[in-house]
Amino acid sequence: MLVNWHVDVYAIYNNNSISFYLYDTSSLGCRTQKDTQLKGKTQKQEEQHTHEVHCSRERSRAAWKIIEEYLMPFVEQEKYEISRNCRLHPENDIFRDQEQHKIPVDINEWRCGYCNNIFEAEEFLDQHFDSRHYDLLNVSRKCLADLCGALHCDLVVDSNSKSSKIKCNTAAAARNHHLCESLAISCFPVNHSPSAIRLHELYLRQFCDAHTCSGGRKPFSRGRRKHTSILYLAISILTLMFLPVFYVIVYLYQRCLSNHYITASSESLQ
Ligand SMILES: [Zn+2]
Numbered sequence: 112m113l114v115n116w117h118v119d120v121y122a123i124y125n126n127n128s129i130s131f132y133l134y135d136t137s138s139l140g141c142r143t144q145k146d147t148q149l150k151g152k153t154q155k156q157e158e159q160h161t162h163e164v165h166c167s168r169e170r171s172r173a174a175w176k177i178i179e180e181y182l183m184p185f186v187e188q189e190k191y192e193i194s195r196n197c198r199l200h201p202e203n204d205i206f207r208d209q210e211q212h213k214i215p216v217d218i219n220e221w222r223c224g225y226c227n228n229i230f231e232a233e234e235f236l237d238q239h240f241d242s243r244h245y246d247l248l249n250v251s252r253k254c255l256a257d258l259c260g261a262l263h264c265d266l267v268v269d270s271n272s273k274s275s276k277i278k279c280n281t282a283a284a285a286r287n288h289h290l291c292e293s294l295a296i297s298c299f300p301v302n303h304s305p306s307a308i309r310l311h312e313l314y315l316r317q318f319c320d321a322h323t324c325s326g327g328r329k330p331f332s333r334g335r336r337k338h339t340s341i342l343y344l345a346i347s348i349l350t351l352m353f354l355p356v357f358y359v360i361v362y363l364y365q366r367c368l369s370n371h372y373i374t375a376s377s378e379s380l381q
Pocket residue numbers: 223224225226227228239243244
């Protein structure tokens with residue numbers, strides 16, 4: 112089959128290696144076929160070089176997202192320093208360093224922070240990390256995904272995949288509740304400080320209470336980190352800027368109208 116492509120080739124030199132990029136400029140909007148050669152080439156190499164890490168990157172990411180949104184705001188508020196012995200500490204996440212080297216440039220553009228290669232989607236960057244930067248994985252660290260049961264990762268993963276609701280398993284709920292409580296004890300020991308006591312209580316309410324099949328209790332009952340929308344901020348600033356201008360225009364218009372009325376009245380009297 113003959114494929115009529117208008118292709119531009121770009122070569123980018125990075126860290127002693129040259130990466131070729133093929134850009135398809137024939138289609139409307141110039142949709143790019145980025146990294147085509149790189150993907151084709153590296154996927155074979157990836158199969159050769161991928162080191163097996165028995166830890167789910169996706170679920171580790173979900174666990175970290177939950178920790179960041181539903182726990183860290185309270186930890187920061189208390190100015191509490193989580194110990195490295197606590198499994199929720201960033202140092203105990205195998206993928207933390209790689210995740211911090213992900214640079215989202217655009218909606219379809221992800222950059223590798225180690226070598227600057229660009230990928231169309233986050234999953235390709237994940238594959239690139241697995242193949243090219245597996246040596247930077249600190250496998251001595253623990254797998255954060257192992258804590259997913261306690262942290263309710265399914266809520267984050269399922270909300271993305273829209274999977275159906277699974278029937279509650281009493282034994283699994285009891286196991287997760289036990290894991291959850293053990294995390295509260297190791298991360299926020301009640302004999303440590305008053306802030307540790309407060310965080311211990313909060314952790315139990317926020318994460319552990321919902322590990323039951325009796326229902327009625329929902330996880331994350333204490334709330335989450337509030338994100339200030341950039342759009343909301345921009346609209347607010349613009350409104351504040353234009354409001355005085357609007358009132359000045361209305362004032363001048365009314366003044367003009369009243370002047371016109373006075374002039375018309377005096378002319379009619381004469
Ligand atoms: Zn890279």
